[in-house]
Amino acid sequence: MSTPILLLGKDGQVGWQLQRSLAPLGRVMALGRGECDLADADALLRTVRALRPAIIVNAAAYTAVDQAEREPELAQRINATAPGILADEARSLGALLVHYSTDYVFDGSKAAPWVESDTPNPLSVYGQSKHDGERAIAASGARALIFRTSWVFGARGKNFVKTVLRLAGEGRPLRVVDDQIGSPTPAAMISTVSGLVLAALRRGECAPDGCTLYHLAAANPVSWCGFARAILDVAARTPGFDGLPEGDTVTPITTADYPLPARRPANSRLDCTRLERDFALEMPDWLPYLERMMQLLALKRANGY
Numbered sequence: 001m002s003t004p005i006l007l008l009g010k011d012g013q014v015g016w017q018l019q020r021s022l023a024p025l026g027r028v029m030a031l032g033r034g035e036c037d038l039a040d041a042d043a044l045l046r047t048v049r050a051l052r053p054a055i056i057v058n059a060a061a062y063t064a065v066d067q068a069e070r071e072p073e074l075a076q077r078i079n080a081t082a083p084g085i086l087a088d089e090a091r092s093l094g095a096l097l098v099h100y101s102t103d104y105v106f107d108g109s110k111a112a113p114w115v116e117s118d119t120p121n122p123l124s125v126y127g128q129s130k131h132d133g134e135r136a137i138a139a140s141g142a143r144a145l146i147f148r149t150s151w152v153f154g155a156r157g158k159n160f161v162k163t164v165l166r167l168a169g170e171g172r173p174l175r176v177v178d179d180q181i182g183s184p185t186p187a188a189m190i191s192t193v194s195g196l197v198l199a200a201l202r203r204g205e206c207a208p209d210g211c212t213l214y215h216l217a218a219a220n221p222v223s224w225c226g227f228a229r230a231i232l233d234v235a236a237r238t239p240g241f242d243g244l245p246e247g248d249t250v251t252p253i254t255t256a257d258y259p260l261p262a263r264r265p266a267n268s269r270l271d272c273t274r275l276e277r278d279f280a281l282e283m284p285d286w287l288p289y290l291e292r293m294m295q296l297l298a299l300k301r302a303n304g305y
Contacts, residue, residue, distance in 0.1 A: 002026050002027040003025060003026030003054050003055065004026060004029065005022055005025060005027065005028045005053055005056075006029050006048065006053035006055070006056045007019065007028055007029065007031065008031055008036060008038065008056070008060045008086075009033075009058065009059035009060030009061065010031060010059070011033070012059055012060065012061075013152055013153070013154040013156055013159065013187040014059045014100060014191060015030070015059035016157070016187070017187045017191035018191045018194060018195075022057065022194075022198070024195070025055075025198055025202070026054070026055065031047070033060070038060050038078045039077045041081060041085055044082055044086070045085060048085075048086065048093075049089065053093070053095055054093075055096045055097075055098065055198070056089070056095055056096070056097045057098040057194070058082075058097065058099045060078070061078060061100065061130070062079050065104070065126045065264075066262045068124065068126040069125050069261040070261070075126060075129040076129050079126070079132070080130075080132035081136070083097075083099055083133035083134075083136055083137050084133070084136030084139075086099070086137075087136060087140035087142040087144060088140050088142070090142040090144065091141050091143075096143050096144065096201070097137065097144040098144070098147070099134075099137055100146075100147050100148075100190070101130050101131075101133065101146055102126075102127065102148060102150065103148060103217070103269075104122060104123070104127035104130065104265060104268070105120035105121075105130055105134065106118065106121065106122075106127075106268070107121040107123050107265055108123070108180075108265025108266035108267045108268065109121075109266075110267055111267070112269075113221075113271040114268075114269065114270055115274070116148075116213045116214065116274055120134075123263035124263055124264070126262060134146055134213070137211055138211040140211075142210075142211065143210065143211075144210070144211040144212070145212055145214065146211065146213045147190070147193075147194065147214050147216040148213065148214070148215050148216065148217075149190055149216045149217055149270075150182045150185050150270055151184045151268070152186075152187055153185070153187065153290070153293070154186060154188060155297060156187070157187075160227065160228075161293065164176075164228050164232065165231065165235060165241075165244070165297070168245055169243075169244060173251070174245075174249065174251065175250075175251045175252075175253045175258070176224050176225040176228040176250050176252065176253065177225060177258055178223045178224070178225035178252035178254070179223065179254050179255055179266060180223060180264055180266055181221050181222065181267055181269060182221055182222075182224075182267075182270075183217035183219070183221045183222075183269060184222065184286045185216070185286060186218065186289035188292075189284060190216060193216055193275075193281065197214075197279055205279070214272075214278075215270035215272045216272060216283075217269075217283065218283055218284060218286035218289070219284060219285050220286065221268075221269045223252075225250055225252040225253075228247070228250045229247030229248065229250045230247060230287065231290065232244060232247040232250065233246060233247040234290050234291050238291070238298050239298060240301050241298060
């Protein structure tokens with residue numbers, strides 16, 4: 001019998017990609033916010049109990065980092081309360097929960113990349129809500145995998161890449177923070193690694209006991225300014241993006257020069273050694289994924305999408 005897999009957040013950057021990578025592993029029941037809103041605890045309970053999945057993959061989240069400062073209760077319901085409910089239901093069903101968290105659980109004060117055993121100290125409502133979700137899952141006793149990732153981008157949905165392209169296309173001067181360092185991580189890479197990990201678990205190659213935390217981020221960290229420059233340089237050599245400025249036109253600024261409602265960590269680098277060791281993986285560079293994304297966006301532009 002095919003393994004029933006419940007995927008929540010199917011229309012997001014990661015969820016959209018997960019529909020592809022989970023398909024070979026079982027019967028995927030993919031739901032978006034219209035079918036299952038994580039802010040509605042009762043609806044979430046009814047959904048899980050009706051579908052009785054063997055694997056729950058939660059790719060849904062409240063990700064508006066600055067808006068969360070104005071909507072802390074909503075961010076908490078989606079990012080903390082809902083994962084706790086999913087974990088409790090997973091434990092009752094004997095199911096595996098897969099959940100995605102963030103580098104923003106850290107305060108950025110460490111000089112080296114963050115490892116899973118480092119103590120979180122979120123600077124924002126968003127980071128705190130995600131950390132509370134991690135803690136709720138760990139406290140549930142459910143068998144769970146939590147993947148912390150960072151700076152997610154992809155051809156679908158809103159992200160930093162699309163913002164840079166839009167502003168550059170409008171002729172707006174780009175002044176981008178250069179003192180925050182992290183790893184741009186492709187949604188496609190996150191979904192591929194998730195599928196590989198679940199396949200390895202099925203083969204019995206690794207059997208996490210209880211809640212296991214992994215860092216999952218692309219190689220070669222960069223600043224936001226460096227990322228913006230790479231975006232424009234890749235666009236400049238991709239047919240279909242004529243007229244955009246080159247990367248050296250991006251002006252580096254400090255965090256203090258661009259204040260936002262939510263504080264960000266200065267160092268968001270994640271050490272992925274545990275994940276690479278346990279599953280014989282190697283985290284790839286984000287640049288080839290950015291090049292592929294630019295080709296897809298150029299194709300959409302050419303076809304009027």
